[in-house]
Amino acid sequence: MKDVNQQWILAKRPIGFPEIDTWEVKNSEIPKPSSGEMLLKHLYVSIDPAMRGWMNKGKSYIEPIEIGAVMRAGVIAEVMEVGDGAPFQKGDILTGWNGVQQYSITNGKGWQKIPSSQLPLPYYLGALGMTGLTAYFGLLEVGKAKEGDVVLVSAAAGAVGSVVCQIAKIKGCKVIGIAGGKAKCDYLINELNIDKALDYKAENFLRELRVSCADGIDVYFDNVGGEILDAALTLLKRHARIVICGAISQYNNDKKIKGPNNYMSLLVNRATMQGMVVFDYKEKYPSALSEMGKWVKEGKLKSEFTIIEGIENFYKAFKTLFSGEKQGKLVLKVN
């Protein structure tokens, strides 16, 4: 534990893939809590594809990060010092949103206490955090997946995708996952027990996809956009649902995003393509977390992590997010 608070500050709005000078690294003093406040020591920072979108100017589902502000991120933090009347105790472990830094001050608003359990803390950024909730509501509320459905998932070995795969199996769906490389495909089959895993880097990928989905798909959970979305559109069953959760293949385009040319398949198949943002389901978080917590205890829902150590490695972690060289949820250990 150093005597400084390393902070990653957004210095400019990137075009295309962010260079390292997108951020300024600042070593600040560790702040002091006033009355009603707490000093938090950040333990883990969640590294998510959505971060790229938050850096863009303009209207989106939440406000962009301001230039000069700490880079937004979900974190797990420990309460170190407590001012008079603060809502949590020293030693409590919380989740919230104070970003890529080692310490922060909060009045507790928007923070939740993590119950003590046997689970590794990163679970509360993964299957039992925003990641898991995104998978849960995307698959069940927007995708309306039900027993017997054929569910196709892209970025299936990723943070959200791997939870989608597992919930779909728990619900009795046939699950076809798309991931990059043999190791991830093996993981999907051997660890997550999905029905079919397809390597999008393989030469015959599109043909394999067509064969695997020959009877059509009921739900496509889209994390990637681009070519795979376009291919999925040609495979829809009647009344199919496409959940637009992300478009990682498109986030760092400096050119315009490429739309799905096969969108008229929505008409032919009377199908739906719907965007989802997890924050819309806030009132339902507790019941979802309780159901998912049960699945975790029963061993039906696992959370896999790639943990990178040291806040100084934030940029390396950010790059890993888009390079495909990770599995499951990516987390930066910062203290």
Added chain:
Amino acid sequence: MKDVNQQWILAKRPIGFPEIDTWEVKNSEIPKPSSGEMLLKHLYVSIDPAMRGWMNKGKSYIEPIEIGAVMRAGVIAEVMEVGDGAPFQKGDILTGWNGVQQYSITNGKGWQKIPSSQLPLPYYLGALGMTGLTAYFGLLEVGKAKEGDVVLVSAAAGAVGSVVCQIAKIKGCKVIGIAGGKAKCDYLINELNIDKALDYKAENFLRELRVSCADGIDVYFDNVGGEILDAALTLLKRHARIVICGAISQYNNDKKIKGPNNYMSLLVNRATMQGMVVFDYKEKYPSALSEMGKWVKEGKLKSEFTIIEGIENFYKAFKTLFSGEKQGKLVLKVN
């Protein structure tokens, strides 16, 4: 009345815009009804953008028209001769699907009798036919339009669009219509009483569209696809609904259809894009037609027609469909 039955036969599958040799014109004998059958004299043939899609090979929402078969079309026909036990009477006026020809034989399956009324018969191909039903279910069931919603309609002076505009006004929506040229825009404002009409051929159209929809749209009823769909995506309110009813700008492309590049707006706005085919709502046709019939009687719902005379002018009528040189529902008078 000639002694022959002129029939337009699909001779080949067109690529791009159909040339006249896409069809073969055949003068056949007028057929005779057997027991249980009827001879129909076709009076009006419905000319619809969907015809273009039915000519393509491959999976769609209904079977493609077979090569060598009469060109599919909705018609209004009169019962001329009746075999023993046929389900309708001589002189009955029916609607059904026997295509671009002057006479046909039917056992009555799939045909509905038109009630006697003061309305011109083409109404039963327009507001009180498939066209009106498409508008009704698209706007209300898929678009979920409700009082106070801002509804944007493309091809607003067209057959389906003009009914969408009127139903949206009846339901208390703010209606913004897009059409080509001043005459159509004047018609939308003066005859259909919508709130704003925009000429997509005008130089400043996209700017006008942005200004007119500055507070965002709740429903976009899309008949055209292409650039206008892409622009509409940038104007969505949160939880907006896009109804994909057609893509007339794209039907005759010999290149690949162009997808909507701004589709990620669905995510940002948690919005839905859904395809619709009117046949899915068959059980609800009677209640919809009863409600729309009431609106027609009350003068709230009008059907405008462009009528082209003579079955020999089918190709001219087909071309008119895509040239924009018509208003309301296009109908070919064939007998």
